[in-house]
Amino acid sequence: MKHPQSSKTRHDAPFARRLKPVAWASSVALLTGAAAVQAQQAAPAAPGATQALETVVVTGIRKSLDSAVTLKRENRGLVDGIVAEDIGKFPDSNLAESMQRIAGVSIDRAPSGEGSKITVRGVGPDFNLVLLNGRQMPTGVISNENGGANGSRAFDFANLSSDSISALEVYKTARSSSPTGGIGATVNVKTARPLDSKVRIASLGIKANFDGSNSRLPEAFKGSSVTPEVSGIYSDVFADGTLGLAISGSYSKRDSGSNKAYTQNGWRTFTANSGDWGTIPAKPATGTDPIVNRPTGLYSTSTDMRYSLTALQRERVNGQAVLQYAPSKDLKFTLDYTLANNTINKKNAELSSWFNFSFGPSTPPTTFTSGPVATPIIQTALFPNNDHDLAINGGIYGDKTQVRSTGFNTEWKVNNDLKFEFDAHHSTSSTKPNSPFGSYSTMDFGLFNQGNATAYYDQKFPIFSLPTTKFDASKLMLTGSQFVSNLSAQTVDQFQTQGSYRVDVDNKLTAGLGFTRVKNRAASYNNQNNDWGGVGSQGQYSNVATVTESLPGFFSQIPGSGDSRLFPNFYMFDFNSLRARSIEVLMASRGVSRAQAEAYFSAAPDYSLGNDWRTTEKSSSAFAQWDHSFDTAIPMNLSAGLRYESTKVVSASQVVSRTSASWISQNEVTLTSGATVFDSKTGKYSYVLPSIDWDADLAPDVKVRASYGHNIGRPGWNDLVGGTNFGAGANAGGGTGSQGDPSLKPLLSKNFDLSAEWYYGKGSYLAAGAFYKKVSNFVGTSNVTQTIPGVTTPIGGAYYKAGLAACGGNAQPLCIRNYIFNNFKGKPGVVQTGVNASGEILGTIAGQPGDPLLSFQVTTPSNEKGDNIKGLELNAQHMFGNSGFGVSGNYTFARAGLKYDNTNITTPQAALLGVSDSANLVGFYEDNTWSVRAAYNWRDEFLASKVDGAGNNPVYTEAYGQVDMSIGYKIGKDLTLQADLINLNDGYIRQHGRAKEQLISATQTGRRYLIGARYRF
Template sequence: MCRFALLISAAPLALISTNVHAQNTTDISAQHLDAEGDQPSVTESGSGQSAVDPRDIVVTGYRASLSTAQAIKRDSDAILDSIVAQDIGKLPDNTAAESLARITGVQVTRFGDEVNGVLVRGLGDIVTTFNGREIFTAELRTVRLQDFPSGSLSGLEVYKSGTAELIEPGLAGLINVRSRRAFDFKDGVTVAGGIRGTYNDQSEKYDPQGNLMVSWRKDTGIGEISILVNGSYTQSQYRNAVRFGSSTITTLGTTQVVNPGSVGRDFRYPDRIGVFSNSGKRWRPSANASLQWKPAPNFEVYADFLYQGFRQNAANDLFEASLRAMSPTLNDVVMVDGKPDQVQSFTKVGGERSQMYRSTADSYTNTFQYAGGFKWDVGRARITSDLAFTKSEFGRDEWSFDTANTSAPTIDVEFFNDGGVAFDLPGFDANDPANYKWRGFFELTNRVKGQGWQWRTDVDLETDVSFLPKIQVGLRWSDRNASLQQGSRYAGTERLNIALDSLPIGELNLIPDAFRTNVQGFRQWLMPSRAGIVGGAPELRELALQSLQQLAVRFPTEAGLRDAIRLFSTPEVQLDPYTGFAAKEATYTAYGQAKYELPIGSWEIDGLVGLRVVNTVGEYSGISSVTFDGVRQPEPRVTNANYVDLLPNFSMRIRPTNRLQLRFAYTKTRTRPEFGRLNPAITITQNNAAPTPDAPPDPRFPADLQGRPDAFGSGGNPNLRPLTSTNYDATAEYYFSRTASITAGFFYRDLDGFINTYARRVRDPLYGLLEITIPENAGKGRIKGFELGGQTFLDFLPGLLSGFGVQANVTYLDGKNRYPAAFLNSAVQDPPFVKIPFLSKWTYNAALFYEKGKISTRLSYNHRSPHLISNLFDANGVYNGEAVRSISRLDYSFNINPIPQVTLTFDATNLLAQPFQNYWQYGDDRRYPRDVRDEGRYFGLGARFRF
């Protein structure tokens, strides 16, 4: 038939899903049209494989992806979107997190040339499951989605509205990561996999990726048995360059000289500038296995295994200079046009010397999950039970080598140059070792562990009641623990004026230049190699100890030196019990849910009504401490929690025609605080730093709380409440044909309890002026928005042109939450509503693809509008905040099948290479640039096979 589509926007790339529990769908290997309505339908054979009538039209590739997406979205009980690998080892992107960026309503954050955070409809409080089971890493309540390489996955499912049988979603929803199972394949042996090489044009490094899967399935005398083993490996080497200005917008010191004097002294400017370059090598090994056995057609027993690994060797370089400390002279000051209180450029002479470091770190994560269960069809009832054990650990060891210039170099600064700060050091010889001295040596060890059991049993019962055809009930229990231990030590050696080239750290070289443009003048300085720091760590420790002992002789009353000597007296970093915590938490869950059907004339109406009840019992412990006059006093603290969440859900689907359906949903969700934030320990430390002459006022605090704090406090907050949300969703979906649709969604979230870290000051009778920083629940909030999506193949075009297809989607979000009253100053009477961090108002995705014969290709575009990172109010109630500017990405992929069993691939990501840019706003119309970060383009060549 002739098809057309009015394309407003489109559903995400490769929206496909199989085995969605809430939908009760079957595995899908092909799609076809029914005889009456030109709509997708799926049938299931007795062997568990999809049965296709030979008279039907079978579609594959992108067409199958679009058709399956519509079938799943159309027939689901929940509001969800998903992505599936078009072939074994072929999700649209390198990691699960990258693929999610293309789904309607999903936004991502990036760092180090990869996605490091996922938000659904503006919220990052997401629960992650693996094949329907809860999964976590170490002390976290979720897993980092970028740790799932695409080669090991079958698909991803994003639930935007919950149903009672799902593990309770977070505020943002639930993301299920799905691996391939043994029964997904036909009888006999299946071998599939792929290999891929990538090149990063900024780090100029080549990296391998690969996956291999072997599956065996056979009908034996004891029933049908299948075994699957899959392994995957990914690697990336990156280097990003950043030029930055501080978020502290300062005033002039009383003794500072300014030239020309005609510019006055009422202007403000960032107190520090610098260059930062992070680099490293990441690699992620993973493996999963599945065993399935059907001793009878109605009974299945299974066992699953997952290993997920992460490794990283990093080296981060920083150069930083103060523009105010020690009263430098500011020459050639030029003001921004029309803004006499804001600086365009100046030359800084004298003042504090500049400082640098190279921080090196090795980190790892190992996560294991073992699971088993059964599925039993007993007449009208289907009983399933699943037991799983998860164990995860994370470790990080850091060695930082700190240096400083021997004198303060002259610095020419421009605060607004190509979107950010740019500066140069005229006359400074970066190659001369005499211009540097050793400033210090830092070491850190961090070890985090977590493990937990989970069990669930579910019963789906078909009834004889026409308006209530199905009832679902279930129980779930989980028992988790988490702990953190860490320690650090630092030896400050700058006062000894030790020459850099006298240390046992190997050859000194200029750090690599990773900037894409010539805007930034000063971009390289001398440093030892990463291997020189890590390999020379034993000698640096010994020198650090000797240096501290020399300083102790010179300054015998300095208590901090005695502490540092004690910490460096052992080869290994000593773990500090005051910085650790332990947590135990159990949950007891029961749910009930009914599916109803209420046809009215030709209209079909159905939906779900359910309730999930969760009892959480927790114990959280840590050690508080107070350190004054070199004496630390410990106080062990233990707190307990016991609370019940009632999470109702109601949904309705109305089908006026076989092409149009309307949905409405009401749900309640909640997210528990992270274990580290629930740590009851508070650390209070005397401020032993020397007073800073002519220090500027801190705009966060009122006049009566200004000055040098006598002590600092920090810690967790056991009184944090879970974040809660009441959710309202409505969608309209119209299906033109099996591969063409337009969908719209509207949503509203009534929120309470956002958690952020805030600083405040108090006058304490024991500690004096105390500045304390802890996490705190913010007030109520709300998010509202809409989504539009559409997709089609342009089949109405003649000949080869009919292979073209398009997808696009757009998401609009508007979200605010009330600032916590406890962290406002007296000048602000009522807590205002402020923008929710990390929420972009607009997100767009668009794709043009072509599929004909042996060739398929895709060009994908993603755009995200500006979003906030943080916000606060100063002592006068003036809004301050850090925000990120809009950014766009363009990716391309090409596939060709020279023979049916082999696919050759080429892909290129981040073709636009637009820099990350953010800024600090310190008034209604005043802002300074913060960071400009250049990121790499990736180019990849590969091959996939299946036999």
């Protein structure tokens, strides 16, 4: 809802009279942007918005910063923002990149290197509410790396172009009039309205995009070296200013790449002398210990090492149409329509090896750090027969996100004291497959001549050494495939109304109602073929198109990539060539028809066969707020209010049942899928949320503030789903599963803020603020051991016990499996399919009646104890007189009580994600012809996840800084040439686990240059 108000409502003291012209002009500059930003929102806006009086045309960097200062100074509560210099000239091509310049705001970067989600004051993306012109937008369509939605509530800024955005407003304090959901901040993204500008605006912009990351891909993956970006806007008024029409649109295409070294299956952590799967061997009674610096406490081992190259092609179309009608100055109607299409296609190639935990005497020996969680800096896996499979994987990914929003708004000024506003909108979003093979498809090609492998973790880049491995096409064979179709859809229906009544010059009452219904759906069909034993035989794939590239050349920016120990080759295959050959081999080896073979290597979007989660969330709200101005020697303002919020959650689920289990390789158990199972659960909660904001002008240029308020943050969609989803794969220790709980309570944050601001010159100020958030009902996880009736595992069964007795009490799985095949071949559940070169018998061993039930560790969300988030924000901005030079910067300190304990390996933890320090420094120069801006953005290390590929383990993103620059040159009054230079320092992003040596990923992208022009008609 829009709440027009100013921090000065009455005072006619000399100070107030001196301030009025500046405040008026700056407020107009803020809300009109560059002659087209609204004086009044045509839809509900976040609380505290000032009211423009008339339109003033402003342009340039300095005017933009002046307007942002006025936003901060004149609103009640703590508000920061960014205002466009001109329509079509927002500071960055990505809104998230712009927002990181605001104190307390940090960004999470997508694999492409672009900012996509925001963290505010240590509160993660799921708990920051993003509004478009005051309206809650669908958010459940963020794609993960495997395609489809990840269940997050975080808004993905990559779906919106910045070309038609006029301002971003970040409200950091809770207000009763503010929608709930943003315990970190409520962000309002504002677009243009024609009746606010009252003049004709027409402009067209064209840019050429040069992406350096694209040039770092192999030739087969490279896209266009130059891609286009086009944007335009037309806005005008008709019929004596009573009718307004605005149309804006943008089209952009980007071909980019990201190169990543990582471990997909994470790091397994153990206590010394434990005998779990993946542990190091016991110290021998005699002879040399194969482990150097053998751990005496906690230690970790990695499961695999991978090098991945991804080519990304993104095509984004944004558009908005606005029609306004004002039959009188007291009544205005607005109808608007917004669309956003974001299409992503990817190609992926990967070289990897599964270590199989085959530690033993070797050169070099496995060597550990001293702890507190000992980590191998050298880890050698033994494959002396040179017949292990070096994995050469390839994938094709594709999804398309569509957002549509239709809204209607009415503003009615009954008289000078009484005003009403009504707003309704219907918004939808969906993410669907955009590839003939589904959202995510990968095929696993095995090169079966790998020998001993050594992983070195002694520098930033992980080094994988294969001293005896060479490419031999006759050793290639398909060893598995996965084709997945994912669907995500969300609908938001919202109605909001409010009225305000000015009782007298010092008092105003505001009250409102809101109703919101959100429907969220996530569905998936997974066609996973665990053909680890191979499809056909080696030698049948020699004609598949393959190439050999130089591995070190793809990671030149990451320290250590030039190490001579690194395996020099990166092998790739053509996906379509392998799929075509696999279809032929499957038909010949298993006697299936072509239609069956085609279906075997595809994923039809038939979600009736897979998991389908549907959640409906209905919320009703009411609020009342009192605004009071004190007519005292020290001008003060007070806003106090209450908000009532009631929500009901209904979650219906369809999950795939599991009917049996088979032991298919030494460390893999697969489960057979059965019919789908349905379930439904409900939950509800209600809260009364108070808020109070106070400010005082201690001097004409000094303001202090204090705020206290409650807000809630709703659990993620994945946490609310009903039903239990058991994974399709397991190992000797059992399987995994997950289930949600729609009765979860939202996070409740009690917020306290203090700040002081000194506005010592036009556009110049110093500010310092402290914040404290007491957050309860954190959503953590707990593990419960469950079994499925009738689903037994052969591991520990009669066949297994016989093999264990024959092989010795501590025998390896290889010996036990070979014994079972040699002695029980043809018995129920024992199917032999072949023998590999090293003598390992291939086949499946199914669980039988009387065998142990397969156990699953099922992860369940739960509300955990609360804790605090606290910190300081320091801001400074200075204009060097009329020289054209200026500088601004900020630093945020953020701390949380809930930290991750790296030495806790037994229980899931409720540590808070995203808490870190951050800093920004921006310098600029501007005159009538030139405008130059340079920005450095930095974020300290933070906890990015509590789960890696191995389970409940931390993932830390290391400190990262980036330098960006923009240069503008004006020709005449209508034509501007523009250059945007992004990631000039060519930074890379690194993540690690419980120790810095435990590499999770190291990702390299590249610089990006956009060169273009904008013409105003």
